Amino acid sequence: MTGRWGLLALAVVGLLAGCADRDRSSLADGRLTATPGGVDFQKVAIFDAREAEISLRNVGRARINVNEVWVEGPEGSYLAEFTHEGPHSLQPGSACSLKVRFAPPKPGALPAMLVVRSDTRIEPLLKIPLSGLGVAAWAEVSPRRLDFGRIEADSTKTLMLKLDNATEMPVEVTPRLVGADRDEFTLEPVTLAAGESREVPVTFSPVRVGKKQVALAVSPCRGCADVAVQVAAEALERAVVAEPEVVDFGAVPVDRESYRESRIHNISTEPVTVTQLTLEGKDASFSHANTGFPLVLQPGEVRGFQLRYSPDHQGPAQDNALYHVESRRHPTLPVELRGYGGAAELCVSPLSYDFGRQPLGSKTRVIVNVKNCGSSNAGGLTLNTLAWQPAAGGDLQFNNTPLAMPHTLKPGEEVNIAVFYEPTRTGDAMGSLVMTTNAFSAATVQMDFRGTAEQHAPCQLTVTPLALDFGTVPPQQGAVLGVKLENRGTDLCPVKNIQLRDDGGGVFGMPGGALYGGIMYPGDWFSFMVSFTSPPQGGSFTGTLQIEQMDPVNPVLLVPLRAHSQMACLVASRRYLDWGVARRDCPPEPLEVNFLNACTAPVSVDDVFIGPGTTDSEFALQKVPDPLPFTLMPNQGFTVGVDYLAQVYGLNVSPLFVASSDLPEPLLVPLIGESSKRVEKTDLFVQQDVSKVDVLFVVDNTDSMAVEQPRLVNAVPAFVNTALDKKVNLHVAVTTTGIQTQPQPNPADNCPGGALGGEAGRFFPVDNSFNRILNSGMPDLAAQLQRNVQVGRCGEVEEGFEAMRRALSRPLVDSADDARTPPPRDGNLGFLREEAALVVLFVSDEDDHSPDAVDTYVQWAQQLKGVNQPQRATFYAIAPPKNGCDTAGGAGTRYAEATARTGGEVMSVCAPDYAPLLRAVADKAFSAQKRFPLSEVPEPGTVTVTVDGAPVTTGWTYDGATNSVEFANVPAPGARIAISYRRSCAAL
Structure with a gap:
């Protein structure tokens, strides 16, 4: 069979270039020989090739023209061609060369014959044997799919393509990338020796985001058909994303805290290292306490972290949480944090109540106070539902006054709900009143009640x-x-x-x-x-x-x-007669009422009498027209006098009737009086020591005090210096507004003192890490007080009044150790001196939220040091002003009321400098008292005075204008003064 390359040689025989001149002798024949006389190409890989050169020489005596060459053998296996262009004419002794190429298309022995045709007469066809062995040699390619997964742009990932040459021949492997994104991949050609296996790196280095359009065509040997390798890859803008991208805490009351989860999601198929979580610090209201960094986020893994928002100011707040990621493209992942300081906040008191033992058939009451104690910008508190849970026995014995629902309370507004225990059977009873609201952290509130009925x-x-x-x-x-x-x-x-x-x-x-x-x-x-x-x-x-x-x-x-x-024709000059409060031993003077005939016609007055009342003997007619009946002409009048005897204690009411001809029913004038048992009265006082003052600082330790606490620290020297200049003997202590220990307090640096924010009246620091009771004899008093007022910021609810009362009440006030609590030596013994004045200074950016009324605390403090001596127990406050401000929560109405009642002062917590107020406190608190006001008007001549139990008859006078006793000789500090008198029969 003639090979295709042989046919080509035959077709171009006329173009062969000669190896010598063109002249040809006719006298003798030429003779053509080949060197070598045969070619064995041995083993050649299929689709590869090997060449050999054959020299043709004219050994005769005449010129020879070599016309053509071809190969007879397996089709496509051999190719023969002259190395020079023709025609090829050989003079005797000259030579030309042929090039034979063996490229086996299949494995196995492939013998063939090279045929050279010339114009010699002796041997026009010269045949030269050719042989070669085709060997199947190519590389195995695996895997047939490369999946680079999803990686972040500007990063790299390398996968290995395995090439395996299991043959005895070397193999040249040529890869080729195709597709629009081939420029983002790299792979080099490789030649494998016989029997060699090799892993070749394929590198994906994306710069563009998106799924990649690319494939890999691998030629496993020279001339082999391409082997297709699928390639899957995607480039991401970020490997790690935040879910959600914005963490919105919504509205949160100032000083309260809210936690939200921030999640990060590794959406790539590679592990990613997150080194840390930080906050930009735009607003100190945001914080976190997450640990465990650095960490590796596995492919597809989602991990959550707690973020905290505790607003220290009203209004909007914004910050960014930053996840630090090992990434060239995005080394940080920002998460926007939003919050709003101020939310409807529910304060309920009491949450539980025991009515105790009550008679069957009774109805006893407790008032439940519900207040929107959120800041002034917090919005309304809506009470949605109010309902009793069914009692265990099915016979609910509690009820409440109806309240139309829904009921909305503006900031600072409150509503009282009366809850009644109305037993219908003997024995124990329990019930729960459940309220649902829109309040922060109080969607559902349960109030529990119990009682016991007896026959x-x-x-x-x-x-x-x-x-x-x-x-x-x-x-x-x-x-x-x-x-x-x-x-x-x-x-x-x-x-x-x-x-x-x-x-x-x-x-x-x-x-x-x-x-x-x-x-x-x-x-x-x-x-x-x-x-x-x-x-x-x-x-x-x-x-x-x-x-x-x-x-x-x-x-x-x-x-x-x-x-x-x-x-009616009769018109009474007084619509009622009211004697007010009277005494049994000195009944009040009679009262009179005049009746006038306002008609144009005469009126017959038929009777004047006192009708049935609460106690018929208490009122008596003292002056009545005589005789009755009589005619009252137009514009004429008469007077009726009535006595109130005041012999029956309590309220007495009776009707005074005047019957006349123009009325079907007598005209009414009510008679009202109240008889009191109180006669003797003694007002007790203890003279303050002008050089001795006990000062208690009650400092807000909630999270919003980040600005105010440093101002207080800076102002302390002004207070101390003023007191020392006046040579005042000071006792000074500090407690916080915190009553309850916080289960999850802020970090330790925000919660010092050992009580976790719940000092509950114990002096700070509870753990005795510093001196808790300071005095003016200490050379560094100002510095120590500055240290003690730094109470931290991990409290939640401001209960300043309650903290004061607990600090100065048993058992704390007279015990070195509070037996109710684990810390040793946490009592307040040694602070309060009976002869010293008491000054309490409240410092808070939000109003007081103590459970009892302001009156309760004021009266308690005044009784502690002596009623009617405002300088002996005085409240001062650095608190929110009436109209509030950006750094304060609402108005400090309770603090304002308490300071006014005790003669103190209020300074705005929004003021940049607290030193002027502390100077004013020191100036006002340290003065002697010489005027002692009485609680009621005494009968003349009944006032008696004792000092330290000894009667004092001179050196004092009673001033009726101010209803007070004024001493010319001021009692000594600590003196006990008793002023006794008989209450006057005159109206008080």
């Missing part, structure tokens, strides 16, 4: 009068009458639900409100008022008052009410 004898209750008759009241005027209840039995009598069953269309009322209930012991009695307000159109009206008692036979007593209203 008593049926009531023997007397009602006086049996009916209330208001007679005639002119239109658009009002009047009151009284009802008296008296327990005439030998056992206690519970009464309840004293209220109007029928208010006559709204004309009858109870000025003091409905009486929910009470317990009357044998012989007890009390009175209350019922009102009538006549409408403009007048008319006749009836109603009913109900009284429930513990008497199964007669559980409800009904008191009929009746009234009439019309214009």
Whole structure:
């Protein structure tokens, strides 16, 4: 068979270039020989090739023309061609060369014959044997798919392509990348020796984000068909992303804290190292306490971290959390943090209450105070629902006054909810009142109540009068009458639900409100008022008052009410006669009322009398026209005088009636008086020591005090220096507004002192790491006090008044150690001196949230040092002003009220410098008291004075203008002063 390369040689035979001149002798023939006489190419890899050169020589005596050459053998295996262009004409002795190429297309022996055709007569076809062995030699390529996964742009990843030459021949492997993104991959050609295996690196170095369009074509040997290797790869903008990208804490009350989770997600297919988590520090309200860095985030892994927001100011707050990532493209991953200082905050007191042992059939009450104690910018607090949970026994014995829902409270607003225990069976009872709100951290609040009922004898209750008759009241005027209840039995009598069953269309009322209930012991009695307000159109009206008692036979007593209203000719000069508070031993003077005939016609006055009242003997007619009846001409009048005897203690109300011809019912003028038992009175005082003052600092230790605490520290020297200049003997201590220990306090540097923010009145520091009770004898008093007022910021609720009371009450005030708590020597013994004045300075950027009313704390403090001596127990405050400010939570209304009641002062916590206030505290607190005001007006000549138990008859005077005793000889510091007197019969 003629090879294709042989055919080509035949086709171009006319183009062969000669090896010598063209002349040819005809005298003798030429003779052509070949060197070598045969070629063995031996082993050659298929698709590879090997060449050999054959020389053709004219050994004859005549010129030879070599016309063509070809190979007879396996198709496509051999190729023969002259090395020089033709024609090829050989002179005797000259030569030319051929090049034969062996490229086996298949494995196995491939013999062939090289044929050279010339114009010799002797041997026109010269045949030269050719042989060669085709060997199947190429590389095995694996794997057939390279998956680089998802990696961040500007990073690199290398995978290995395995090439395996299992043959005995060397192999040249040529890779070729194709596709739009081939420039982001690198791979070099390689030649494998016989039997060699090699892993060749394929590197992915993306610069563009997105999925890659690329493939790898590998030629496993020279001339071999390409082997396709699939390539999958994607470049990411970020390997690690934040979920969510923004952490929004929403609205949070100042000083409270909220936690949110920030998650990071490795969306790549490679591990990523996160070295740390930091905050930019734009706002100190944000913090975190996450540990465990550096860490490796595995492919696809999501990990969460807690971030904390505790606003130290009102209004919006913003910061960035930064995750530090080992990445060339994005070394940090920012997460935006947002929050708002100020949220509706719920304060409820009490959360639980035990009514104790109560009579069956009684109704006892506790007031639950619900307040929006959020800051002034916090928005409304909405109470959504209020409902009782079913009792375990199914017979709920508790109830509450209705409150329309939903009910919204503005910041600082509050509502009182009366909760009643109304037992219907003996034994223990429990109930829970559940409230749902929109408050921060208080979506559901449960208030628990309990009580125990016991059996008593049926009531023997007397009602006086049996009916209330208001007679005639002119239109658009009002009047009151009284009802008296008296327990005439030998056992206690519970009464309840004293209220109007029928208010006559709204004309009858109870000025003091409905009486929910009470317990009357044998012989007890009390009175209350019922009102009538006549409408403009007048008319006749009836109603009913109900009284429930513990008497199964007669559980409800009904008191009929009746009234009439019309214009009357008689006009009373006084709509009622009120004697106020009187004494049994000195009844008040009589009161008079004048009646005028305002009509144009005569009126017959038929009678003047006192009708049934709470106690019929208490009022008496002292001056009455005589005789009765009589005619009162137009524009004429008369006067009626009434005595109030004040012999029955308590409230007494009776009707004064005047019957006339123009009225179907007599005209009413109510008679009102109250008799008191109090006669003698003693006011007690302890003279303050002008050189001795006990000063207690109560410092807010919530998280929002980051700005205010340093201001206080800076102002302390001004206070100390002023006191020392006045040579005042000081005792100084510090406590915090924190009562409850925080279960998850801030880091230790924000929660010093050993009490975890819950000093509860114990002096700071509770762990005695510093001196807790300081005095003016210490040479570095200012420095020590500056250190002690740095109380940290890990408290949650500001309870300044409660902290003060606990600090100066038993057991802390008189014990070296508080036995109720683990820390040793944490009592406050040695601070409070009876002869020294007391100054309490509150420092807070939010109002007080103590459980009791301001009055309770003020009265307690004044009794501690002596009532009516404001300089002996004085409150000062650095607190939020009335209109608030950006760094304060709402207005300090409770602090303002307390300081005003004790004669102290308030300075705005927003002020940049606290030194002026502390100077004012020192200046005002250290002065002697020589004027002692009395609590009531004394009878002349009844005032007596003792100092330290000894009567003092000279050196003092009573000043009626100021109702005080003023000493010319000021009592010595620490002196005990008692001023006694008999209360005057005059109106106080």
